[in-house]
Amino acid sequence: MITEEFYTMRAPRRAGAWRMLDEPVRVLVVAIAAAFAAGSLLWTLITGFVEGQTALAFGVLIALGELARITLPGNREVAPVASAGAIGYTFLLTLGGDTVHHSAWQVLAVVTVGFALGELPHIAAGRSPEWSDVARRMLVIVAITLAFRPFVDALSPGSTHWQWWPALLLMAALVLVGWLTDAVTAAAVRAERLRTRITVAFRDELRAHAGLGMAIGASGILIALASTITGLSGLLVFTAPLLVTQVAFRRFAEVRLTYLQTVRALSRVTEVGGYVAPGHSRRVSRLAKSVGCELGMRESDLLELEYAALMHDIGQLSLRDPVAGGATVFALPREQRRIAELGSAVIRETGVLDSVAELVRRQCEPSMGDGDDGPPPLGSRVIKVANAVDDLAGESADPERVQAVLERLRMDGFGEYDPDVVEAAARAIERAAARW
Template identity: 45%
Template sequence: MTPRRRPHPLVPAAVLAVSARPAPGVLLLPLIHTCAALLALVSLAVTLRHGLDERPVACAFGALVAVGELTRWTGAGVREPAPLGAAGALAYALLGENAGRPAGHGALQVVAVVGAAGLLGGVPHVARGRPGTADHLARRLLTVGFTAVCFQPLSDQGVLRAWRGPAWALLPAGLLALTALCDAVLAAALAHARTRWPFGPLLREELRALPGIGSAVCATGAVMAPAVAVAGLWALPVFSLPLLLTQVAFRRYAAVRATYRQTIACLARATEIAGYTPPGHARRVAALSRAVGRDLGLGEPDLTVLEYAALMHDIGQLSLVDPVPAGATAGLPAAEQRRIALLGGAVVRQTGAAAAVAEVVERQADPYREQPLPARIVRVVNAYDEKVRHAGPGAPLEALEELRLATAGEYAPEVVEALARVLAREGRDGLIPLTSG
């Protein structure tokens, strides 16, 4: 971490502690933003005063970062929105020499160049009203600052000369692994501050995503620096291409994922239009299940399985000749519930969704002790949604009470408690987005 990531010196620690208790995430966001802004301002001031060292190199890397930021793209499930910008920034932080000559730019110049390029590349995004530019820039500046502060002093003092050799790749790779960890913590903290979802699962999620695009970014950054050292600035375009390809592949993947999710949602809506279930039921159960799953610490792959299963949990009713009254399966005899669940599983198996989804749908009506966790969640949330549907303002509490009383065999107590926490946090008809993460 850079020294600037500590709390602002003007805010006494006691005040932080007291005010943090009611809403732990409230101060986090301004804190991170202030640190990043201070870091950028100081580096810009120092760099302007001393002038740019190695102007062509600085301009080339600045251009790379700016282009990377221009092509920034955020979508569902995207961990690193601007891989090219990130790799360019990290490579600049790790650059010790250029075509055989020592580079000699300091850590502050790295931060200044990356910050200026990031601002430049972020302008169109801000102009088009896309959210998240400030968070993104803050994250980028702090991580690059960390890498540069760790690496550049060593490089300037010639410590690394001795290392130059086959083992050299280990040093930047290790340093970047450390940087990636810090970045994951930062990203999780920002997400926590924005969404109030528990920090632990968010961090776990970030860490789990590291081997994907994160590793590609770090590897490109780590490889670009020595390549520039050997071959000069020619290495930049050559080494950017595979990463661009990676970005395109990820976009394509995200696009087809989004389409797939829409199609699953349509399949789920079919039962509503057929009059088997009330409008919006599948969507509400899916959104609430996702929130409960998140509260219980499920990771992104499990959350996707849970969401798909929740969307399609009533699909078995399509096989019934006559609809269940109001689609309320929770009130049916257990054997009938299980029959519908099995019919649903048979349909889901044809959808190409993971076998885990079909299993959740099939086992949603089993006694909770025999169920996997996602099936428990679907069962509880489904029963809750059916109970509160027609009732008045006091219904959520009554429904929760009924679920608690029935936990003996049907509803898993820990899931009911998680549901209560989620409802308390977000409000019954509040801000549970369908397509988050």
């Protein structure tokens, strides 16, 4: 059966080796991070901890930061305070004027324990983390630590001819390298999960992490430099600004989530009123997003596409007589345009979704356009194909019917459907069927 889960952007959770085959990049990232974590713990247990009070203070900060992790748009889990604390411990040269001597492996061991303790309450409450995101946070610290700690003796204020600026430049450079490494890793995992182009995923990750990533890196450097004079009290002083930033990002994520929930609720009005088949809007939205990923659309464009696909039939609420079965693909072109125009007008009333309203308004136009405005936006062409597939196939359990629908769209001789979008839809459906 072609249910709404059939078109989900993520494969159904599989156990064991099947999931490893589905997401090898994700498994590799988690495995590498786990290897460094286990190795650092074993090495530190054998050689022993040094300066236990400092390690404990930073470990507690990291654990609390991991406990307060947040989920940003795009299902990205971040722990700004934990990451800043880990970077601060990595860059720590002196504490209150006294030179510190912890090794790179002790840093990784403290970070591992802090991450684990911070995640335990979440796991106990049934909120298991996205392990690839935890692994990425760990790998960033691995890269920075292994590149910085070997040079601590030369950078320490107690060394001969010491100057502060080489240490600061190295810290800033490593933060930038760590941020870029994280973006590349996140892009690889995201491209694998969404089946989109890695270049598109990389640009999305750079935009998503730019502001917060720089704030985390700067806070980590400030914690390390401030602790040189203030001691452990610097942890509290320079963590506070990051907490304010985290609260702002959390509110932003909540607003985005509320927006999406509101749009989803609004899209169900047509189903409750009997204007369209149950689940139609959600199935069209899921297929449209999958097709958008196949075509390499940016994350921001995918979000607008999701909104537009959810509300593409909302104009039917203004009809006196509902379209038979809610399938607008069978309606006359004039009626289709009227539904699109009415839906667009409703969406424009929000005052903040004008681009979404434009996608809805032009969803029924031929692929090459029919006026002076030129071809409709890619999102409109995607919605047109996704809507036609669901109108014609519905929840059919017969794969041959789905293929027949796709073949019908391919054979369209009037230029109604974009051939590239139709082929992308075929690939998305085939991939979803293979995962299912």
